[in-house]
Amino acid sequence: MNNPGGQRFPLLTHLHIHQPRSPGLFFSMMAPMSDELPYKIAVLCYLFDDQGRVLLLHRCKPPNQDLYSPIGGKLEQAIGESPTVCAQREIMEETQLRVEIEDLHLTGIVSERAFGGDTHWLMFLYEVTRPVELGRMVFDEGVLEWHERSNIDNLDIPQTDREVIWPLFWRHRGRFFAVHIDCSGDQMQWRLEQAVDFTKSP
Numbered sequence: 453m454n455n456p457g458g459q460r461f462p463l464l465t466h467l468h469i470h471q472p473r474s475p476g477l478f479f480s481m482m483a484p485m486s487d488e489l490p491y492k493i494a495v496l497c498y499l500f501d502d503q504g505r506v507l508l509l510h511r512c513k514p515p516n517q518d519l520y521s522p523i524g525g526k527l528e529q530a531i532g533e534s535p536t537v538c539a540q541r542e543i544m545e546e547t548q549l550r551v552e553i554e555d556l557h558l559t560g561i562v563s564e565r566a567f568g569g570d571t572h573w574l575m576f577l578y579e580v581t582r583p584v585e586l587g588r589m590v591f592d593e594g595v596l597e598w599h600e601r602s603n604i605d606n607l608d609i610p611q612t613d614r615e616v617i618w619p620l621f622w623r624h625r626g627r628f629f630a631v632h633i634d635c636s637g638d639q640m641q642w643r644l645e646q647a648v649d650f651t652k653s654p
Contacts, residue, residue, distance in 0.1 A: 491572040495539040496524040498559070498621065499547070502583040505598040508607070509546070512594040515568065520607045523547065523596070524575075535576035546593065547586055557581050560629045562617060566636035577621065616642050624648070 499507040499522075508520045525542040527533050533541075536556055543551050560577035567573050589596045599607065604618060612633050620629050630646040 489566060489570060489572050491574065493527045493529065493535075493574045493576075494524055495527070495535055495542060495576045495578060496522045496562075497539050497543050498522050498577065498579040499543070499549075499584050500580070501585065501598055503598075505600055506604070507547070507584075507586070508597055508599050508604075509593060510595045510597060513592075515571075516610055518608065520597075520599075520604075520609050521613065522577075536578070539576070539578040543580070546591060547584075547596065548588060549584055549586070551580055551584075555581050557626065558628065559621060559625060560617075560631065562630075563632045564612060565632070565634045567612065567633075568635070577617075579625065611640060615640070620644070 501507070507523065509523050510520050511517055523542060523546045525538070525545070527535060527538045528541075536553055536558070539556055540551055540553060543549055556578045558576060559579050562573070562575040562577065564573040564575070586596060601622070605614070609618075612635065616631060616633055620631055623629075624647055628646070628648040629644060631642060631644050633640065633642040
C-alpha cells in the first residue's frame with residue numbers, strides 16, 4: 453500500500469453491535485453453528501466513470517438476485533488464484549475492460565458469518581483507481597448501471613451493504629478497512645477490526 457511521505461498509519465479497532473440481542477461483545481459470545489456452512493471467497497470491484505458515478509450490477513441471478521451490488525465473483529480456488537487476479541479477471545468477464553494490477557487498490561476485507569443463513573463469505577473489495585468507460589451494459593448476470601453516490605440508498609441493496617459495507621467504503625476509500633459481519637442471529641452484528649486512518653499521527 454502506498455505510504456506518502458513515509459507516514460506511519462495506525463490500525464484502529466472499533467465495535468458496533470446492531471440491535472444486540474444481549475449485552476456484551478458479540479465476538480466473545482457467538483453461539484456455535486448447528487451445522488457447518490461452506491466458506492466462499494470472492495471479490496467486489498468498485499468502478500467509477502469520469503463523472504464520479506459508481507458502476508452497479510442489477511443482478512438477475514443469485515446471490516442477491518434482483519438487488520444492486522458492485523460487480524465481482526468468486527476466486528478460482530482450485531488453481532490458487534489470488535484475490536487481485538480474480539478482480540482483474542472478473543472485471544474483464546463482466547465489463548470487457550482490461551485493467552492493470554497497478555490500477556487496483558485493495559480498499560477493504562469483509563468477512564460475513566452465515567450470510568443468508570447458508571454461507572460464510574470472505575470478500576476482498578477492490579477499487580479501480582482510474583475512470584473507465586463501458587462498451588456494453590447487459591450480460592448474463594444482469595444489467596450494468598451507473599449511479600450517483602447520493603442515489604445508492606434509494607436502490608434495493610443487501611442489508612449488509614446498506615448498513616455496513618457502503619458506509620465503510622466511502623469512509624475509508626483510498627485507504628483500508630477490515631470488518632466482520634455476523635448474520636447468524638435474529639439481528640445483524642458487526643465490528644470494524646482494522647482501519648488505516650491517514651489523518652491520525654503516529
